Amino acid sequence: MSIKFLKREKMDRSIFLVEWDTGYIQIWEDWSQYLSPKRYNWLNFRPIWFEIDYDKLAGEHFSIELGLMGFNLRFHQFIKQNQRGRKLEKSAKELESIEEACRKEVKKLKSQIKALEKRLKEG
Known part of the structure; x- marks a missing residue:
């Protein structure tokens, strides 16, 4: 514990x-x-x-x-724990994983935007 x-x-x-x-x-x-x-x-x-x-x-x-x-x-x-509590816990974990995936995607898109802006300035 x-x-x-x-x-x-x-x-x-x-x-x-x-x-x-x-x-x-x-x-x-x-x-x-x-x-x-x-x-x-x-x-x-x-x-x-x-x-x-x-x-x-x-x-x-x-x-x-x-x-x-x-x-x-x-x-x-x-x-x-009961059945409803297990469902709520499972839903919360799913939401957390979706939120984390969204954060990663936003970070990836921001880096792509920066790279494109840099290429536009150079070219």
């Missing part, structure tokens, strides 16, 4: 994650959205927050969220 410590930028605020194969712990705050409120459709502030969530839609997942005075913590654990 590998554990990763990550920092992700979401809009203009940071989200910190501790991630492992079957789950994660996420830490974030609500205060920074008030520094630039025009960037958001709505503003969240959780003076006190507690939530337990159990989901079986795309596999069994369990999560607990805690929030106090704008500081939030989420613990999320994947329990087991």
